[in-house]
Amino acid sequence: MFSEYLSQFDWDETTESIHAKTAADVEAALRRPRCTVDDFMALISPAAEPYLEQMAQLSRRYTEKRFGRTVSMFIPLYLTNSCTNSCVYCGFHVANKMARTILTPEEMTREYEAIKQLGPFENLLLVTGENPVKAGVPYLAKALDLAKPLFSNLKIEVMPLETEEYRELTRHGMNGVICFQETYHRENYKIYHPRGKKSDFEWRVNGFDRMGLAGVHSIGMGVLIGLEKEWRTDLTMMARHLRYLQKHYWRTKYSVNFPRMCPAENGGFQPNCIMSDRELAQLTFAMRIFDHDVDISYSTRERANFRDHMATLGVTTMSAGSRTEPGGYACYPEALEQFEVSDPRTVEEVADALRRMGVEPVWKDWDGSFDHVKKMMAQGA
């Protein structure tokens, strides 16, 4: 299991090693056709900051070679904001006195139909808080059963499950699982997640092994940037995790996401670091140079203009038209959002903007690869 593998890496030593990287290390990483985790550390280090333009060009080249000029579009649906955890940075935590919604099967269907009116989405991400009693596996299975006739690719972002539970949901049409580790800093993890099942670091971090063992087709991972001051160390641990999973579960497809926290208003949780656009761009390019095949996903947490530009330079998956409250598309549009959307454009506006940037929005996964293959054949590749 990954928790044992992770034990061999010391957080402070990793941090020191990243900050000790030099221009020569960065140049060596940029020359290598296949980067190691050590190269990735060089590419996200402060020493790589002067190489941003070069990294952008390389990232663009690798992305176009693997994905063509396409971005795969998806939309999230929050099924419930009911949660038994108490993550200190989240408005849905158990102690927050607020109205809790758990969509009924009828409401799910209304939401699915409303999403279909927004755009030609085929990739749907079902999201829940963590409430195993009220929104456990039978509830998720029902949500998948109802969504299956309308969407060709179903992913879930829910509490970590047992291997057999992942298998069961696969039988109900689930094609992928997204789970954010939030942070790989074991000790601090406990501070951010003081109570509930999510406070168990091992259970969460080994959930990815359980997905792999269950043969989940697509696994998404991420670190919540803003929890740890040393975000580079957290991302290095995630890069190690990605390599570990690729080695053990090589049939699975992987995606990564780097959600950034913003300073909270009204005295909420304040991030321990604020990542600039430039740093996020550097991280995105570094990830693409490190791994040519991984999907890099940006949500509507990021601003419109920034998303449009990054879609030409390394990002391959994007949400649009998102509502981050349960039932937000049809049933309860005024409920409390989990996070504020920074790109409020309509689906059509996002798609048009991407096309103006020379990027084709793709609504089904296989359309993208098919177009890319056609393009390669036309070029005689």
Ligand code: SF4
């Ligand atoms: S981040 Fe997720 S698990 Fe934590 S309180 Fe919010 S909804 Fe619950």
